[in-house]
Amino acid sequence: GQQLNQSPQSMFIQEGEDVSMNCTSSSIFNTWLWYKQDPGEGPVLLIALYKAGELTSNGRLTAQFGITRKDSFLNISASIPSDVGIYFCAGQPSNSGYALNFGKGTSLLVTP
Amino acid sequence: GAVVSQHPSWVICKSGTSVKIECRSLDFQATTMFWYRQFPKQSLMLMATSNEGSKATYEQGVEKDKFLINHASLTLSTLTVTSAHPEDSSFYICSASDRGGDNEQFFGPGTRLTVL
Numbered sequence: 684g685q686q687l688n689q690s691p692q693s694m695f696i697q698e699g700e701d702v703s704m705n706c707t708s709s710s711i712f713n714t715w716l717w718y719k720q721d722p723g724e725g726p727v728l729l730i731a732l733y734k735a736g737e738l739t740s741n742g743r744l745t746a747q748f749g750i751t752r753k754d755s756f757l758n759i760s761a762s763i764p765s766d767v768g769i770y771f772c773a774g775q776p777s778n779s780g781y782a783l784n785f786g787k788g789t790s791l792l793v794t795p
Numbered sequence: 796g797a798v799v800s801q802h803p804s805w806v807i808c809k810s811g812t813s814v815k816i817e818c819r820s821l822d823f824q825a826t827t828m829f830w831y832r833q834f835p836k837q838s839l840m841l842m843a844t845s846n847e848g849s850k851a852t853y854e855q856g857v858e859k860d861k862f863l864i865n866h867a868s869l870t871l872s873t874l875t876v877t878s879a880h881p882e883d884s885s886f887y888i889c890s891a892s893d894r895g896g897d898n899e900q901f902f903g904p905g906t907r908l909t910v911l
Binding site for chain 1: 900
C-alpha cells in the first residue's frame, strides 16, 4: 500500500517543550490513527480520528483529521521523558477495505 | 481494552527451518487479523490480511507459499515462515480488529525472528 509522508523524521527536544508532527497523503483516507512504539514492542494506539475536521485530545496529546482528508497532525504538549519513542501515523484509504498504511515514523527524544 | 498477544516473543533458528508465530486476541473476537513486518528503523509494512475461515489476502511482493497464514478461529491466527533464510530476519507484528477491521487495530507485542 501507499506509504504516508510523515515529518519530521526525528526530534530532539527539552522536557516541557511542545511537539508537533504531521502526515500527508496524496489520496483520501477514511480514518487516521496515531500510534507510539517503544523499542522491541508493538505499536500502541494513542488517538483515532474518524471524521474530516475532527479534533481529538487524549491528555497532553491532540490530533486532527485534516479537512481535505489527506493529512493529520499530532501535538504533544509539555513533553516529559516518557514521551520518548517512535510515533507513527496510519491511515485507512477509502478504497482499501481494512488495510492500514503507515508513515515512516517520527523518533522523539526528550531530555530532562 | 483489547489485548493481543504473540508467541514467541523472540526466536532464533537455523537457515532452512520453519518457524510458526501465533497471534491471539485475548478478550475479544477478531474477525480480521493483520500481519506486518518491520525492519530496523523502518515502518510497519503490511504482509497480509487474514479473515477467519477464509484464505489470507497477501500484499504485492509477499510470497504466500513462504509466509503461510492460518486464521482457524476468531481468536487465533498463525504465521509460518517456511524455509527461513537470514533475509527473513525481522520484527513480525500482528494486529486484530473486533469490528471487521474498519476502525481500530490492536497490535500484538511483536516477535523478533533471527535466522542464522
